[in-house]
Amino acid sequence: MHLFLSALQWVAFMVAGSIAAPIAIADLFQLTPAETADFIQRTIFVLGASSLIQALIGHRLPINEGPAGLWWGVFAIYAGFAGTLYSSHIEVLTVLQGGMIVSGVIFFILAATGLLKKLTSLFTPAITFIYLMLLILQLSGSFVKGMFGINSEHGTLQPFVLAGSILTILAALYFSGHKTKWIQQYSIILALIAGWIIFVLMGLGGHVTVSSSWFALPEILAFGAPSFDTGVVITSIFITFLLTTNMIASIRVTEEVMKSQGHPTYERYTKSGFASGINQILGGIFSAIGPVPISGAAGFVSATRMYSILPFIAGSVIIIVISLVPKVMNLFASLPAPVGYAVTTVIFIKMVGLALGEYHKEKDLERTHFVAGISLIVGVGAMFVPPAAFKDVPVVVASILNNGLILGTITGILVEQTIRSKTEKSMKSR
Numbered sequence: 001m002h003l004f005l006s007a008l009q010w011v012a013f014m015v016a017g018s019i020a021a022p023i024a025i026a027d028l029f030q031l032t033p034a035e036t037a038d039f040i041q042r043t044i045f046v047l048g049a050s051s052l053i054q055a056l057i058g059h060r061l062p063i064n065e066g067p068a069g070l071w072w073g074v075f076a077i078y079a080g081f082a083g084t085l086y087s088s089h090i091e092v093l094t095v096l097q098g099g100m101i102v103s104g105v106i107f108f109i110l111a112a113t114g115l116l117k118k119l120t121s122l123f124t125p126a127i128t129f130i131y132l133m134l135l136i137l138q139l140s141g142s143f144v145k146g147m148f149g150i151n152s153e154h155g156t157l158q159p160f161v162l163a164g165s166i167l168t169i170l171a172a173l174y175f176s177g178h179k180t181k182w183i184q185q186y187s188i189i190l191a192l193i194a195g196w197i198i199f200v201l202m203g204l205g206g207h208v209t210v211s212s213s214w215f216a217l218p219e220i221l222a223f224g225a226p227s228f229d230t231g232v233v234i235t236s237i238f239i240t241f242l243l244t245t246n247m248i249a250s251i252r253v254t255e256e257v258m259k260s261q262g263h264p265t266y267e268r269y270t271k272s273g274f275a276s277g278i279n280q281i282l283g284g285i286f287s288a289i290g291p292v293p294i295s296g297a298a299g300f301v302s303a304t305r306m307y308s309i310l311p312f313i314a315g316s317v318i319i320i321v322i323s324l325v326p327k328v329m330n331l332f333a334s335l336p337a338p339v340g341y342a343v344t345t346v347i348f349i350k351m352v353g354l355a356l357g358e359y360h361k362e363k364d365l366e367r368t369h370f371v372a373g374i375s376l377i378v379g380v381g382a383m384f385v386p387p388a389a390f391k392d393v394p395v396v397v398a399s400i401l402n403n404g405l406i407l408g409t410i411t412g413i414l415v416e417q418t419i420r421s422k423t424e425k426s427m428k429s430r
Contacts, residue, residue, distance in 0.1 A: 009311075042288040046279070126358075176191075
């Protein structure tokens, strides 16, 4: 029973954090309600399978796979090319299927050549601190907008939604700080249930789409055979290098959480690279969104104290199973979005503590302050630049400049490595 409840909590966390991406992308590509439901099903199936693959043959840590924000951005950019560079939205989607398959191949090459392992040395405590802070700051805007009830339908503050969100946050904080151990351990699922009830009582419950089918296998190459053109191949190569940044950072942060509890660590990055290659190819074959290990899992593990890999594996299996049952998927899709945002906000409070923990590991604070200062200014500044500003910029460049998390992290790595290099040369010349 304990294993089942823990697994169910992982399921709730994984679905709540992943459901928004396929819905938003389906809207961008003007998919029909039936096509949208199928797209959500395929995406959740791929995320469950990807999480299981990483847990069994990859990093073997309790880190769930979620829709990669980088791919989300590329999908959004390419959606604007329909009718110009490409004849239709469907043609764009076949090109993106090809892009994810290319990304998987690049992951294999990086892992096999040892380049992936070399990249891990760049993630010092200072860079991990910068990455986590940028991640928190980038997502905080979405969290607050969601809790305010601001979305595509409502452009202004919805007072009742805000009230429900505040009550959900208070419930999540109450459960996570409860003296009873089992309540504290299952605080996330209890908070989601409490928030769902609150919104239903306020008349703000999500709408359930009724499906006539109890079982459906995810369709392979739903949009047609994958296409490969020069533009998407170049974009995919670069996106893969950026995805390794997310992957390494997620593993690094979760390792620190596990180490604090005395769990052993070992070389995880090469195996995780191969697993990520498989997962990207799965995203392309099943016409879904390319996945990536989610850094927020570290905050979830820290909040729930579920350090064992078994509940995570069980949760991943349940995700795969429910993705094959449309009626169950429709129920999960009806979870009010503000509830997910409110509960995730409490999880990310833990992430701030993890970030500060990395900061305190640095001994050369003067260098850390300079590197963090310039990185945070660049990264946060980029978050305020509207996406429309990059409409005439090549996709490869736009995918960096339009992503404050990646731009700030890359800036931090370059600045820190430059300072280290100069310091080493200065030491040798003496």
